[in-house]
Amino acid sequence: xxxxxxxxxxxxxxxxxxxxxxxxxxxxxxxxxxxxxxxxxxxxxxxxxxxxxxxxxxxxxxxxxxxxxxxxxxxxxxxxxxxxxxxxxxxxxxxxxxxxxxxxxxxxxxxxxxxxxxxxxxxxxxxxxxxxxxxxxxxxxxxxxxxxxxxxxxxxxxxxxxxxxxxxxxxxxxxxxxxxxxxxxxxxxxxxxxxxxxxxxxxxxxxxxxxxxxxxxxxxxxxxxxxxxxxxxxxxxxxxxxxxxxxxxxxxxxxxxxxxxxxxxxxxxxxxxxxxxxxxxxxxxxxxxxxxxxxxxxxxxxxxxxxxxxxxx
Numbered sequence: 001x002x003x004x005x006x007x008x009x010x011x012x013x014x015x016x017x018x019x020x021x022x023x024x025x026x027x028x029x030x031x032x033x034x035x036x037x038x039x040x041x042x043x044x045x046x047x048x049x050x051x052x053x054x055x056x057x058x059x060x061x062x063x064x065x066x067x068x069x070x071x072x073x074x075x076x077x078x079x080x081x082x083x084x085x086x087x088x089x090x091x092x093x094x095x096x097x098x099x100x101x102x103x104x105x106x107x108x109x110x111x112x113x114x115x116x117x118x119x120x121x122x123x124x125x126x127x128x129x130x131x132x133x134x135x136x137x138x139x140x141x142x143x144x145x146x147x148x149x150x151x152x153x154x155x156x157x158x159x160x161x162x163x164x165x166x167x168x169x170x171x172x173x174x175x176x177x178x179x180x181x182x183x184x185x186x187x188x189x190x191x192x193x194x195x196x197x198x199x200x201x202x203x204x205x206x207x208x209x210x211x212x213x214x215x216x217x218x219x220x221x222x223x224x225x226x227x228x229x230x231x232x233x234x235x236x237x238x239x240x241x242x243x244x245x246x247x248x249x250x251x252x253x254x255x256x257x258x259x260x261x262x263x264x265x266x267x268x269x270x271x272x273x274x275x276x277x278x279x280x281x282x283x284x285x286x287x288x289x290x291x292x293x294x295x296x297x298x299x300x301x302x303x304x305x306x307x308x309x310x311x312x313x
Contacts, residue, residue, distance in 0.1 A: 041234075051123050062158065062212070122172045128184060163217055164189070183233040187223075255279045272300055
């Protein structure tokens with residue numbers, strides 16, 4: 001037996017993507033006109049994205065690596081988001097910053113505070129919990145803790161015996177914590193006609209730190225399930241007018257010095273109220289000279305000199 005044409009095409013495509021090569025959609029699609037398999041793309045970036053592991057670490061039950069690297073391959077190839085690293089890359093960057101703050105770097109290295117790009121969204125890859133009462137596939141809730149693996153058993157949304165996987169991707173707005181999108185993905189061995197030796201076609205995933213997804217059948221099925229979920233998620237967010245910075249309220253400020261809130265951006269205007277150090281204020285986005293228009297926690301609105309407050313920590 002061998003992988004059918006669809007499986008071979010997708011596998012080769014993912015191998016090249018994991019190695020860092022950007023492919024045109026035609027190179028990713030199967031050459032059979034009856035079915036195409038490709039990583040969806042966006043015409044423009046929708047914001048910055050961090051991929052974060054779920055707390056339950058479900059992949060350990062299957063001797064797989066974290067799906068973080070797997071998802072990053074899809075995100076990078078889709079061009080829908082700018083990736084920011086909050087994993088091993090961040091740890092290495094923090095080490096460099098520590099060296100810089102300790103005076104070990106050469107002059108002009110330009111490494112310091114205020115340079116890191118903020119994530120607009122967080123994407124969490126998880127598996128679907130089986131609903132024992134319904135007897136079918138249902139999101140039902142995500143796994144709440146570590147699960148031990150048993151060959152041939154159904155653990156969460158992955159069936160080792162039938163080689164099926166049900167996964168879920170959750171996209172969350174960092175500023176508001178609103179859940180922007182949630183999509184479930186499903187895949188099984190028979191979807192792509194898996195055959196003996198099929199894992200060899202996924203060898204390129206080792207370069208992305210996902211060896212288990214390349215070398216095991218269940219890993220390959222999980223990969224396809226996540227691709228299914230990611231494709232649905234991209235389709236959903238393409239229909240949204242996403243702008244994480246504009247969609248959220250301005251960052252709050254706190255009074256650093258005693259001051260006053262004025263009815264107009266002028267210290268000679270009538271006073272709305274006195275302001276004490278430590279009071280929280282919420283900018284509306286309007287500015288005039290050194291004055292910012294703000295509201296307080298009681299609903300009062302007015303103008304305050306920006307020299308009197310600082311961004312809330």
